[in-house]
Amino acid sequence: MKAIAVAGGKGGTGKTFVAVNLARLLSSRDKTLLVDADVENPSTLFALPAEVKEVKQVESFKPLIDEAKCSKCGLCVKNCPEHALVMLVDKRILYFEDLCSGCEVCKLVCPSSAVNRGLRVEGLFKYGSYGESLDVVVGELKPGIRRSGFMITRLIEEHRGLFEKYSYVVVDSPPGSGVGLLSVVKEADVVVAVSEPTPLGLNDLKKFLTLLERVEKRLKVILVVNKHGLPGGLERDLEEEASKRGLPVIAIPYSELVVKSYVERRPIVDLHPESQVSKGLVEVAKLVSS
Amino acid sequence: MEIVVASGKGGTGKTFVAANLAYYMKTSVEPVVAVDADAEAPDLLLTLGGSGEELFEKPVSASRKASIDYNKCTQCLKCLDACRFYALRVIEGKPFVIEEYCEGCNACGIVCPANCISLYVKETGIVRADVSRSGVPVVTADLDVGGRNSGELVFLAKSEAYALSRELKAKHVVVDAAAGIGCPVISSLAGAHVLITVVEPTPPSISGAKRLLEVAEKMRVKPFAVLNKFDMPSSRIDDLTEELGVEVLGKIPYHRSVVEAYVNMKPLLAYAPDGEVSKRLKEIFNYFVESVLR
Numbered sequence: 001m002k003a004i005a006v007a008g009g010k011g012g013t014g015k016t017f018v019a020v021n022l023a024r025l026l027s028s029r030d031k032t033l034l035v036d037a038d039v040e041n042p043s044t045l046f047a048l049p050a051e052v053k054e055v056k057q058v059e060s061f062k063p064l065i066d067e068a069k070c071s072k073c074g075l076c077v078k079n080c081p082e083h084a085l086v087m088l089v090d091k092r093i094l095y096f097e098d099l100c101s102g103c104e105v106c107k108l109v110c111p112s113s114a115v116n117r118g119l120r121v122e123g124l125f126k127y128g129s130y131g132e133s134l135d136v137v138v139g140e141l142k143p144g145i146r147r148s149g150f151m152i153t154r155l156i157e158e159h160r161g162l163f164e165k166y167s168y169v170v171v172d173s174p175p176g177s178g179v180g181l182l183s184v185v186k187e188a189d190v191v192v193a194v195s196e197p198t199p200l201g202l203n204d205l206k207k208f209l210t211l212l213e214r215v216e217k218r219l220k221v222i223l224v225v226n227k228h229g230l231p232g233g234l235e236r237d238l239e240e241e242a243s244k245r246g247l248p249v250i251a252i253p254y255s256e257l258v259v260k261s262y263v264e265r266r267p268i269v270d271l272h273p274e275s276q277v278s279k280g281l282v283e284v285a286k287l288v289s290s
Numbered sequence: 291m292e293i294v295v296a297s298g299k300g301g302t303g304k305t306f307v308a309a310n311l312a313y314y315m316k317t318s319v320e321p322v323v324a325v326d327a328d329a330e331a332p333d334l335l336l337t338l339g340g341s342g343e344e345l346f347e348k349p350v351s352a353s354r355k356a357s358i359d360y361n362k363c364t365q366c367l368k369c370l371d372a373c374r375f376y377a378l379r380v381i382e383g384k385p386f387v388i389e390e391y392c393e394g395c396n397a398c399g400i401v402c403p404a405n406c407i408s409l410y411v412k413e414t415g416i417v418r419a420d421v422s423r424s425g426v427p428v429v430t431a432d433l434d435v436g437g438r439n440s441g442e443l444v445f446l447a448k449s450e451a452y453a454l455s456r457e458l459k460a461k462h463v464v465v466d467a468a469a470g471i472g473c474p475v476i477s478s479l480a481g482a483h484v485l486i487t488v489v490e491p492t493p494p495s496i497s498g499a500k501r502l503l504e505v506a507e508k509m510r511v512k513p514f515a516v517l518n519k520f521d522m523p524s525s526r527i528d529d530l531t532e533e534l535g536v537e538v539l540g541k542i543p544y545h546r547s548v549v550e551a552y553v554n555m556k557p558l559l560a561y562a563p564d565g566e567v568s569k570r571l572k573e574i575f576n577y578f579v580e581s582v583l584r
Binding site: 104157260 | 298299300301302305328329330331333336337354372374375376390391393394395396397400401433435436437438440441468469470471472473475476492493494498501502504505508522523546549550552553555
């Protein structure tokens with residue numbers, strides 16, 4: 001199994017676009033799984049007409065306090081790391097679900113076994129497929145839930161066994177450079193960093209590449225300069241950044257066909273295989289699998 | 291008033307709208323303080339010309355992590371069963387803390403019979419304040435790479451912005467939020483009055499905006515939308531007001547000068563004040579300030 005993380009720092013540079021097309025190209029060689037880890041705003045299913053076959057609720061712990069058993073000792077309140085439990089003057093205990101991380105410390109410290117296990121929904125895992133050899137798993141955070149990092153962790157940890165069944169696992173990552181992304185790139189063999197030739201693209205790419213230095217194992221990193229040829233663009237600065245670090249660079253030109261393929265909800269490599277955009281994507285797939 | 295510019299999907303133009311709104315307010319209405327709440331990829335100061343004068347920089351320690359004293363550890367591995375966050379792993383019989391997964395809840399410490407687990411506080415990033423070269427004061431939340439708890443960092447950046455706004459007698463705070471709908475975005479929306487959702491005419495952007503609006507409704511922030519890059523080729527959007535159920539403040543066309551302004555490190559309103567995009571921006575901001583903020 002080869003794991004490929006598609007990331008790059010800035011939002012809207014084309015991560016989903018590259019991930020979906022890369023997965024499609026790799027699936028013509030061997031069994032491929034596309035994982036949508038952009039749990040706050042998962043978009044792969046807008047770009048790929050995959051059929052969703054199963055939806056699973058992602059649940060986590062919440063305390064249910066048994067008033068009959070509770071001795072009002074307040075240990076749960078004192079030990080709650082998120083301050084999600086509060087004791088009022090009349091010793092009633094209030095629970096703030098939005099703050100709760102589900103760590104179960106309240107249950108661990110309760111001397112009267114008054115904390116029971118309740119469940120709450122934090123999001124969904126969706127499972128689908130497109131054609132014979134491409135499957136998709138999407139992690140989707142429920143709006144209003146803060147904890148996207150943990151959704152990503154669960155998406156990875158709870159599907160390790162599934163990943164092993166594929167030759168390629170392509171992970172569409174969230175924007176940024178935080179902990180959620182770190183947990184994705186740590187699992188990868190190859191990182192495809194997608195950027196765009198703007199000062200913002202460059203700035204965020206640098207921060208993202210610094211993140212990669214924190215990963216101890218050897219990673220193969222490929223820079224994709226998407227929207228290449230954007231009027232007034234900073235292609236050269238991006239290329240310099242890559243050459244400083246010895247990274248291969250692949251340019252994908254800015255093209256109307258990209259938006260069109262989104263509107264038609266089909267990978268551009270299927271719709272317009274002869275386009276310059278598709279040729280760039282084929283280059284990415286070659287580098288990834290070599 | 292606290293105005294949050296957010297979008298759900300990344301790359302729709304949040305920073306573009308936030309920077310130009312802050313610049314517009316500063317030049318034509320009244321003093322304003324801007325906040326970059328996109329702590330994982332902060333670009334607002336850059337968009338407003340970079341730092342002209344640094345006001346302060348404060349390190350922030352917002353996360354706790356578990357640490358194991360191996361001299362005391364009996365390798366009973368009870369800590370592994372207690373951890374709900376996959377943050378402990380066994381290597382050669384010993385438990386190891388996976389730092390980025392650890393939430394510092396101390397469940398492992400509570401169950402450890404050898405009392406060998408303690409928590410330490412980790413620096414997670416900085417909050418800095420600058421006056422940008424274009425004259426807008428900017429408070430930036432900047433998360434360390436791989437850092438956790440950007441929501442706390444955003445909360446602290448907003449507190450600093452409020453302190454600064456009192457000092458500068460600024461009536462408004464403009465917050466440039468992160469992409470998505472998670473922790474930093476929720477912290478951006480907490481206590482805010484108005485949300486401007488920046489939407490581009492693509493299905494993922496509209497979906498992202500809808501998810502964001504659900505969060506805004508829960509947090510009772512009054513929502514508005516602007517349609518950016520509305521003339522994107524082959525895009526399809528009939529009626530955004532109907533689609534999203536919020537008032538649309540206006541439509542912004544795409545033009546190469548937007549990228550050129552970035553390259554020249556100026557807000558577009560300063561770089562091409564008489565261009566078509568600037569004209570639209572001024573109409574939108576004028577309406578927003580006169581009809582919404584008043």
